Amino acid sequence: MYKISATVSFAAAHNLRGYEGACEQLHGHNWLVKATLATEKLNTVGIAYDFKKLKQKLNDIIDRFDHQFLNQIPPFDQQLNPTSENLAHYIFTELAKKLPPHIQVFSIEVGESHKYTATYQP
Numbered sequence: 001m002y003k004i005s006a007t008v009s010f011a012a013a014h015n016l017r018g019y020e021g022a023c024e025q026l027h028g029h030n031w032l033v034k035a036t037l038a039t040e041k042l043n044t045v046g047i048a049y050d051f052k053k054l055k056q057k058l059n060d061i062i063d064r065f066d067h068q069f070l071n072q073i074p075p076f077d078q079q080l081n082p083t084s085e086n087l088a089h090y091i092f093t094e095l096a097k098k099l100p101p102h103i104q105v106f107s108i109e110v111g112e113s114h115k116y117t118a119t120y121q122p
C-alpha cells in the first residue's frame with residue numbers, strides 16, 4: 001500500500017457549545033488539515049495521487065470555512081460542535097466523495113495548532 005499526505009490550512013473562529021471552560025467563548029485558530037490517502041497501485045508516472053489535485057480538493061472543501069465563524073456554517077450551525085474531531089470527520093466524508101474509487105481516504109488530521117490535533121480514521 002502507498003500512502004501520501006498533504007496539509008492545508010485555514011483561519012476561523014469557533015466556540016464550543018456546552019464546554020465548561022475557555023473554549024466555550026468565541027476564539028480563533030489557524031487550523032491545519034492533513035489528509036492521508038491510500039492506494040494499492042501507482043499510475044503510469046509512478047505516483048499514487050497528484051499532490052496538487054489533493055491540495056485543490058482539500059481547499060475546495062475548506063474554502064467556505066476560511067475567515068468565518070464556524071458555528072454559523074453547516075453542518076456546525078446547529079448542534080454539531082466545530083471541534084477538531086467533528087471537522088476531521090466532515091472533511092473525511094467530503095473528500096471521499098471527490099476521489100476516484102481506487103483512492104481511499106486513509107485519515108484526516110485536524111489541528112488547532114501544531115500541538116493539538118485530532119484524527120478521524122475509520
Ligand SMILES: [Zn+2]
Nearest residue numbers: 014023029112
Ligand atoms: Zn478552539
